[in-house]
Structures are given as C-alpha cells and as structure tokens.
Amino acid sequence: MNTLNDLQPNESGIITEINLIGIMKRRLIDLGVTPGTEITMLRRAPLGDPVEFSILGYNLSLRRKEAKNILIEKIEKAGVSND
Helix, strand or coil: CEEHHHCCCCCEEEEEEECCCHHHHHHHHHCCCCCCCEEEEEEECCCCCCEEEEECCEEEEECHHHHCCEEEEEECCCCCCCC
C-alpha cells in the first residue's frame, strides 16, 4: 500500500485508510479526508515539508509525518500522446 507521502506532483490516489488518532484524525475527517475520496498531490515546499494536496475542490497542506499515515491506492491515469 502507498501513502500520501509517496505521491509525486500531479499524481492522484484514493484514500483507503487513516492511521492517525485523536484530534488530528477528527480534523482530517471533518475536512473530507475520508476513505474513498480522491486526492491529488500538487507540490512540496522547497525543503520538502509541508506537502500541498487538492481534495474536494480545495487545497490542503499536510506535514510529511501526517501524510505518511494516510494510506492510498494510486490512480494510474492514461498518458496523452503528443503524436
């Protein structure tokens, strides 16, 4: 299984599990970070932390340590040919 931290810019995945506890897990669920939701990695900060994602029409920044605890299933998108 992959985590949000494994995504590269413009890669997407479907959230499968949130391995966090307490207030952080509750906050993420309130923001729509729930199993079955598609999420796309947009960019990393210059030093690698935080990471910005697009989810449910808004942008969300997460620390890498939080992103490592959110499991996803990568979405393989068909490439567009420039022929």
